[in-house]
Amino acid sequence: MTNASAAAPARGALDEVLLDKVPEVTAYFWIIKILATTVGETAADLLSMRLGLGLGVTSAVMAAVFVVGLAFQVRSAWYVPSLYWFTVVAISIVGTLVSDNLVDGYGVSLVTTSVAFAVILTVVFALWYRSERTLSIHSIVTRRRELYYWAAILFTFALGTSVGDLLAEQLDLGYATAAVVFAGMIAAVAAAHYLGGLNAILAFWTAYVLTRPLGASVGDLMAKPAIAGGFGLGTVNTSLIFLAVILALVVFLTVSRVDRLDAAR
16 A cells, blocks of 8 residues: 555645554454444444434434544544544444435435445545545545545445445345355455455455445344344344444554554554
8 A cells, every 4th residue: 555655745724744543454453344334234223213213313413423523533643543443433323324314214226325325435536536646544644634534434334335235135135145245255355455466455445345234234134133034132232242342452452552553564
């Protein structure tokens, strides 16, 4: 990936040069990312359906939580594991709700939302690259780049939600089969990168999109009742289990600092 020092930006209101704002991409990164996507799926269902808040209220509450988390994350001058991963979990829930509102609230088809979010994500990447000349997460050293980064992440979650639901539900693959399919896609991307020379940045963002439907399929598989093809743990238990694992890993990363870019170099 492009080194953080590449294409050094001029200083300004949004492009004051900061320390690295994202973690090193390690196994811990992908594990927490998948766990966060699972929470995004189960927590959205828990709040909107199990607690009876409805999509509208749940969306408003989680949007506010995400905005607060993002504000603290952006204001920080360096990568803080707790801030970063809190924002990822919050944006995972918001991205899920964006898709659910369009599909369940307004009757937009999953095919339409999948295509629309793919187009929007492409536009975000195009604007990001035109402005910064790089899409590498190792270059997130200004607030401008960080805002592009979080915009891209939001639409990867929305896109992943729609695509995951399209395969698992509308195409009736089932949650277990869908999880295997998406895991296979991620493995293929990894093989193409490490064995076939696929560009690192393209491989990262492709895998990032695919981990969303993988995590959602795993979450639904664990939470849904047996009659619906799941393990029947429920949204409460599933959300608590994955949140506990995320918390434990974030504490470990905070203490060990093994995912800091400065330590990894």
